[in-house]
Amino acid sequence: DADVTQTPRNRITKTGKRIMLECSQTKGHDRMYWYRQDPGLGLRLIYYSFDVKDINKGEISDGYSVSRQAQAKFSLSLESAIPNQTALYFCATSDPGQRLTDTQYFGPGTRLTVL
Amino acid sequence: DQQVKQNSPSLSVQEGRISILNCDYTNSMFDYFLWYKKYPAEGPTFLISISSIKDKNEDGRFTVFLNKSAKHLSLHIVPSQPGDSAVYFCAASAGGAQKLVFGQGTRLTINP
Secondary structure: OOOOEEEEEEEOOOOOOOEEEEEEOOOOOEEEEEEEEEOOEEEEEEEEEEEEEEEOOOOOOOOOOEEEEOOOOOEEEEEEOOHHHEEEEEEEEEEEOOOOOOOOEEEOOOOEEEE | OOOOOOOOOOEEOOOOEEEEEEEEEOOOOOOEEEEEOOOOOOEEEEEEEEEEOOOEEEEOOOOEEEEOOOOOOEEEOOOOHHHHOOEEEEEEOOOOOOOEOOOOOOEEEEEO
C-alpha cells in the first residue's frame, strides 16, 4: 500500500465551486506539505504544516486554505475555484528527525481542472 | 524570482551514453540539494542528494556534483537506460527549514 495517498486522483469542477483535496499518510511523519505543479514552473509550495497545531503559508497560498485534522491527514481547499487553479496538486511528507536529508515523500497527485 | 533554475526543459540521450542534467541556484543560504525523478501519473520520488559540505555524491549510476562558487549542480547518469526517461527536478533547502524550492524540471528521454 502507498505511504502517501491523495483523493481524488482526478477532479473536474466549475468556476466558483468549493473543492477539497485530501491527503493521508501512513509514514508517521509530522511534517506535511501541499504543492502545485504547472508546466514550466516546477513545483510550488502552497501550504505546509510541521505538526497538527502548526500551519504555514507557502509562496502561493492565495485562494487556498488547509486543515490538519490529525498527524496523518492534511486537506487542501479551494474556497471558490478559478480556471488558473487548474494544475497537478501534490501532497508530501517529511520526518523532522531526518533533517540532514530534507527528503520529502510525495503522493501520486491530484489532477484538478477548473472550467 | 526563480531561486532554482533548470534551463533545459528537455534532453534526449542515446541509451548507454551519459546524461547530464544541470541546475543553477541564486540563494547562497541553500545548504542541501536534492534531485527528484517523476514518471507520468506518479508523484516525484527522491533520487539523490548532496550537502553543501561536499562537492560530489554517488549512488550507483547516479552522481551529483556541486560547485558552490558557481552556484551550480549537475546530475550525471551513466550509463543511461530507457527506464531513466522521466522528468527530473532539482530542489534546494536552507538552514534546516525543511522547505524545498524546486526548479522547473527537465524531461529526459533515453532513446534505444
